[in-house]
Amino acid sequence: MDLRLSDSDEAFRAELRAWLTRALPELDSPPARDDWPARVRYDTDWQRRLFDAGYAGMSWPTEYGGRDASPTEQLLFLEETTQAQAPYVGVNFVGNLHAGPTLIAEGTDEQKAAHLPRILRGDEVWCQCFSEPGAGSDLAGLRARAVRDGDDYVVNGQKIWCSFGHVGEFGELLVRTDPDASKHRGISWLILAMDSAGIEVRPIETLLGSSEFSEVFFDEVRVPVVNRVGAENDGWRVTNVTLSFERGTAFVGEMVDARRLADELRPLVHDATDRHELGHVLAQLDALWALTMRNVTQASHGTPGPGALMFKLAYSEARDRLGELSMRVLGRDAFDVHDYRVEERLRTLSIPIAAGTSQIQRNIIGERLLGLPKEKSWE
Amino acid sequence: MNFDLSEDQRALQEGIRRLCEGRFDMTRVRSGFDTSVWTELADTGVFSLRADGFGWADVSLTFQELGRALVPGPLVWSHLAHGVVDGVVGGLERPRRGEPAIVEHPGDLDALAVIDDAGVALVRPADLDPGAPLTWPLDPLTPMQRIAELPAGEPIGDARLATAWRQAGAVLTAAYEVGMAQACVERATAYALEREQFGRPIGSFQAVKHLLADLAVRAEVARAAVDAAACTLDDPETGDVRRAVSGAKVLAGEAALGNAKGALQVYGGMGFTWEVDVHLYLKRAWVLNTAFGAPAAHADALVS
Ligand SMILES: Cc1cc2nc3c(=O)[nH]c(=O)nc-3n(C[C@H](O)[C@H](O)[C@H](O)COP(=O)(O)OP(=O)(O)OC[C@H]3O[C@@H](n4cnc5c(N)ncnc54)[C@H](O)[C@@H]3O)c2cc1C
Numbered sequence: 001m002d003l004r005l006s007d008s009d010e011a012f013r014a015e016l017r018a019w020l021t022r023a024l025p026e027l028d029s030p031p032a033r034d035d036w037p038a039r040v041r042y043d044t045d046w047q048r049r050l051f052d053a054g055y056a057g058m059s060w061p062t063e064y065g066g067r068d069a070s071p072t073e074q075l076l077f078l079e080e081t082t083q084a085q086a087p088y089v090g091v092n093f094v095g096n097l098h099a100g101p102t103l104i105a106e107g108t109d110e111q112k113a114a115h116l117p118r119i120l121r122g123d124e125v126w127c128q129c130f131s132e133p134g135a136g137s138d139l140a141g142l143r144a145r146a147v148r149d150g151d152d153y154v155v156n157g158q159k160i161w162c163s164f165g166h167v168g169e170f171g172e173l174l175v176r177t178d179p180d181a182s183k184h185r186g187i188s189w190l191i192l193a194m195d196s197a198g199i200e201v202r203p204i205e206t207l208l209g210s211s212e213f214s215e216v217f218f219d220e221v222r223v224p225v226v227n228r229v230g231a232e233n234d235g236w237r238v239t240n241v242t243l244s245f246e247r248g249t250a251f252v253g254e255m256v257d258a259r260r261l262a263d264e265l266r267p268l269v270h271d272a273t274d275r276h277e278l279g280h281v282l283a284q285l286d287a288l289w290a291l292t293m294r295n296v297t298q299a300s301h302g303t304p305g306p307g308a309l310m311f312k313l314a315y316s317e318a319r320d321r322l323g324e325l326s327m328r329v330l331g332r333d334a335f336d337v338h339d340y341r342v343e344e345r346l347r348t349l350s351i352p353i354a355a356g357t358s359q360i361q362r363n364i365i366g367e368r369l370l371g372l373p374k375e376k377s378w379e
Numbered sequence: 380m381n382f383d384l385s386e387d388q389r390a391l392q393e394g395i396r397r398l399c400e401g402r403f404d405m406t407r408v409r410s411g412f413d414t415s416v417w418t419e420l421a422d423t424g425v426f427s428l429r430a431d432g433f434g435w436a437d438v439s440l441t442f443q444e445l446g447r448a449l450v451p452g453p454l455v456w457s458h459l460a461h462g463v464v465d466g467v468v469g470g471l472e473r474p475r476r477g478e479p480a481i482v483e484h485p486g487d488l489d490a491l492a493v494i495d496d497a498g499v500a501l502v503r504p505a506d507l508d509p510g511a512p513l514t515w516p517l518d519p520l521t522p523m524q525r526i527a528e529l530p531a532g533e534p535i536g537d538a539r540l541a542t543a544w545r546q547a548g549a550v551l552t553a554a555y556e557v558g559m560a561q562a563c564v565e566r567a568t569a570y571a572l573e574r575e576q577f578g579r580p581i582g583s584f585q586a587v588k589h590l591l592a593d594l595a596v597r598a599e600v601a602r603a604a605v606d607a608a609a610c611t612l613d614d615p616e617t618g619d620v621r622r623a624v625s626g627a628k629v630l631a632g633e634a635a636l637g638n639a640k641g642a643l644q645v646y647g648g649m650g651f652t653w654e655v656d657v658h659l660y661l662k663r664a665w666v667l668n669t670a671f672g673a674p675a676a677h678a679d680a681l682v683s
Contacts, residue, residue, distance in 0.1 A: 001388055001436045003610045003617040005380050072380050266682055279678025280633075283626035287604035293382040294603055301383065307603065310596045359585075365595055366588035370568045373583040 003293065005072070012069075013076050019053055020084045030087065034210045040125060040167050043090030047122030056120045057096065059247060064104055064116045071247040071300040075292070078252035088253065091164050095119040095126035099172050102189070102242045106230045111191065115170070127168030129159040129192065129216055130239075136161075137360050139174075140183045140236060144218060146175035146190070152222040153177070153190065158215065165214030166203050168194050173223070178233050189235035191227040198222075208337075208346050248295030248308055251315050254351075255292065259285050261341060262322055268329045277325050284318040306369050313361040316352040323348050382606070384440070391433075392440050398423055399448035405656055411520050412452035412484055417467050420454070426461040435547065439554040439609035443602070446558025446635075449659060451520040453484050455551045455670070456492055459544050463535060464490045464501060470548075472671075473529060483666075485512070485524035492544075493532055499540050500532030518662040546624045549671040550612060553605045553631035556667055559660050560598040560634035566657065567591060567642035574647075587645060594641045601627070601634035625677035632674040635664035 005013070027046070031038035050056045058074045060066020069077065089096060100119045103112055118124035135142040144157025155175055162171070171192040178186030194201070198221040203211035230238035262282050269275050291307045291314070298305045323345040327334045334342050352358040366372045384392065402419060424431060425445075428438045438458065445454060453469035460468035466489030473495040474480050482491060491502040510526035536544075568591055571582030581587050608627035611618040639661035643650035650657050668674060 001384055001606060001610060002381055002614060003607065004614055009380065269682060272679075275682045276675055276678045279625075279681040280629060282622075282681045283604065283629040283678065284600065286622065286626045287600045287607070287630055290382065290607035291600060291603040293380060294606075297381055297383040305383075306595070307599055310599050313592070314596050314600050359589070362589040362592035363585070365592035366582070370564075370582075370588075370591055370595060372568070372571060372588050372591065373580055375583050375585055375588075376579065 005076075009070075009072050009076060012073050013080060016055070016077060016080050017084075019055075020080065020086060023049055023053065024084060024086060027087070033208070036167055036211075040091050043087060043092055044122035044125065046087040046090075047092045047096075047120075051121045056122075057100070060100065060104065060116075060120070064100075064112065065120045071249065071296040074247055074249050075252055075296050078249055079256055082253040082256035091125050091167060092119075092122060094128050094164065094168070094172065095124060095170075098128060098242055099126045099170070102172065102229060102238065105241045106189075106238050108226075108229075110226070111229065115191075124170060125164060125168050127162050127164040127171045127194070129162050129165070129171045129173045131161045132158060133160050137357060140187065142174055142176060142187065144173075144175045145179070146177050146188060146223070148177075148225070149222075151225050153188075153225060153228075155190075155218045155221040155223055157218050159218075160215045161204075161213045162201075162216050163213045165194075165216050166201050166211065170194060171216070174235055174239065177235075181233060184236045186233050187235035187239075188232050189229045189238040190223050191229060192221075192223055193227075196221050196223065207349065208343065247299040248292060248304075248311070251288075251311065252292060254315070254319070255285060255289060257344075258319055258322055259289075261326065261344065264341075265326060265329055269325075274325065274329060277321065281318060281322045281325060284314075284321070288315055288318060309361075309365055309369055312351075312356065313358055313365065316358050316361075319348050319351055382610070388437060388440055391437055392444060395423075395425075395441050395444040396447070399444055399450060403448050403450045405449075408449050408451060408520070409659075411522070412487060414467060414487060416450065416452055417457065417487075420450070420452075421457075425454070426458050428458075430462055434609075435550065435612040436606065436609040439550060439605060442551045442554035443558035443561070443605070446555030447562045449520070449559065449562070449656070449663065453488070455548055455555065458551060459548055460490070460492055464492070466490060468492055470494065480526045480529045481513075482507070482510075482524045482526055483521050485510075486522065491532075492535075493529060494541050494544060496538060496541065498534055498538055499536040499544060500534050502530050502532035506530050506532075518659070518666045520659060520663070521666055545671060546620060547612060549624050549628045549677070550605065550608045552667055552671050553601075553608065553627040556631035556635035556664065557598060557602045557605050559664060560594070560601060560631070560638040563635075563638035563642040563657065563660055564591065564594045564598050567594065567645040570649075571645055581645070590641055590645065594638045597630075597634045597637055601630040604630045622681060625672070625680045628672055628677045629674045629681070632664070632668045636661070636668060639664050 031042050057066030058069045058077050062068045096119060100116060103115055115124060130139060132142050132144060144155060144159060146153040146155045171194055173190040173192040175188055175190060176186050177188040198219040200217040202215045204213055204215060206212050262285060265278055269278050291311060295307045295311060326341045327345055337343050367374060425441060428441060456470035457468045467487055468490050469484050469488045470492035471480060473493050488504050493500045493502055507526055510524045513523045513525060516523045571587055571591060572580050574581050604627040608623040611620050611623040639657060642657045646655055646657060649655045
């Protein structure tokens with residue numbers, strides 16, 4: 001057990017740093033949060049630069065244009081790019097980290113050829129249409145209906161919370177293809193062209209006052225059957241396969257930012273209570289960094305440990321404490337959301353909700369790790 | 380970077396766990412510390428691990444197991460003093476002038492190490508004023524004696540040794556605390572599976588399940604901090620020793636205390652009895668939180 005980087009990891013880091021030093025000054029200043037055309041241009045331009053430099057698709061296999069980097073290199077990549085304040089993955093998130101890996105694992109050759117190179121180059125923006133008004137935590141209860149008609153599915157229903165839905169060109173779409181099967185069994189996974197006839201996208205205003213996600217309405221939308229990924233009614237398994245690509249690095253960028261914010265608060269805390277709280281938060285963030293290294297090590301050995309299922313819950317709580325502390329320390333300065341620390345407090349309110357709420361995380365830890373029985377009646 | 384136990388470390392962990400299960404079951408643990416405990420641990424090599432070529436990460440794993448089993452005694456001090464002083468060694472931070480010292484395990488010590496900023500001094504038990512034993516010590520497995528004035532003792536090391544012992548002592552105490560926190564998760568989970576109310580195991584109720592999930596996460600996060608601190612002691616270039624040590628002591632202290640209290644709640648009325656072991660974990664957590672720097676002091680140190 002050690003924390004020492006290998007020579008080749010150090011070499012990777014040095015090479016990446018050198019490239020970042022050259023590449024970052026060439027970028028324009030980042031666009032405003034609500035200027036979506038500019039955000040798409042900015043984020044996809046960065047993706048293209050990563051591609052040209054050989055840093056796109058860090059975790060993807062080389063046969064699909066990826067770098068097939070070791071988990072440690074993936075961790076270093078995220079750490080270094082965040083530390084250098086390079087652009088975030090932004091609108092490329094779903095394509096790079098979710099849709100792409102799903103197609104790699106389950107797509108046909110045609111589907112792969114059509115999308116993977118374009119995702120890597122930043123030519124294609126994806127979004128995720130999974131959640132519905134009636135199916136959030138209980139995602140498998142989704143009801144958007146797809147009925148086969150010749151070579152097409154005809155889709156009716158509604159999706160919600162679709163991040164980048166109003167700028168995505170393609171969507172990952174989960175639909176119910178067999179309403180009579182048990183709820184996990186009748187779901188299929190489709191590639192959705194967001195410009196298909198019958199789709200209406202309505203942005204939702206978040207508590208930041210901007211539109212990060214949308215409602216999507218489907219009225220007789222035709223999706224070619226060749227766009228189905230995996231077998232009909234096997235969509236739940238397809239959805240979960242993607243998760244196995246996660247190498248424990250999901251929150252690395254987040255954590256680098258959180259540590260920077262916590263360090264910045266040091267000179268601002270004066271009374272003893274706030275100092276103790278900041279000390280606790282620093283300890284938690286350091287420990288979560290260590291837990292990330294553990295998760296990454298275990299993932300690279302192919303034996304994910306308990307930390308992988310625990311990370312999000314623990315991070316949500318540490319980040320909330322940091323957010324509250326920064327509000328308290330800023331006092332009346334916190335009334336201006338232009339202060340990025342205030343904006344961060346608001347943004348991070350979504351962490352305990354998105355991608356599985358903290359309550360759902362606790363159910364998973366209690367049932368899968370501790371072996372406690374499910375609560376009766378509904379499962 | 381390979382932040383997971385090696386094969387050898389797994390074997391070491393397994394070995395110490397078996398030792399504890401075989402020789403230090405709760406009946407033995409409840410009878411408290413005596414020289415036979417020390418001798419058996421010494422014979423197994425627990426105190427000489429470093430001299431035998433093991434690293435702090437290995438020692439930390441060992442202390443995690445000792446804490447899980449709640450093996451009593453001045454084990455951390457005896458480990459620190461190995462090679463410097465023979466026998467059962469206890470210790471403490473020298474209290475500020477005018478404040479009494481509370482010495483743990485007073486009847487069993489061959490020597491008492493006293494740390495202050497200037498260095499480490501050794502006091503022979505014969506030179507201690509008899510003081511007043513605490514007749515109702517908070518932790519029944521840690522007998523204590525209040526002593527009005529600690530003698531200066533014989534210096535055995537300078538400020539460098541004091542720093543080294545403070546840091547390693549904090550990490551090993553934190554390791555012991557993480558083991559305690561983990562034991563509380565295991566015990567409370569087992570009880571939640573077995574105890575039934577309303578016709579089903581109480582562990583199926585979300586209020587209980589979520590409480591246990593929080594305990595499990597707290598122990599795991601603290602373990603990562605402790606392992607990282609031990610690795611940083613082994614290879615200081617890979618991190619910031621002070622920061623890693625303080626972080627470990629903060630989180631492990633919280634985990635030992637929080638998890639003992641959480642477990643007590645899961646046990647219901649049984650948790651308030653002498654019979655169920657949880658109170659012993661809780662009381663030890665309070666004691667250890669004062670050793671090698673209280674969490675609040677370490678939290679403070681992290682900010683400055
Ligand atoms: C910023 C953001 C981005 C998102 N992006 C996307 C996206 O791109 N695509 C997409 O498909 N979805 C997206 N989501 C949706 C997200 O996955 C859901 O919001 C989340 O799964 C919770 O579902 P819900 O909002 O319906 O809440 P609900 O499921 O209604 O939950 C409400 C409350 O009930 C609790 N609860 C529910 N079930 C249980 C239970 N069994 N036990 C205990 N408590 C329970 C929850 O913990 C929560 O506190 C996004 C959400 C956010 C906030």
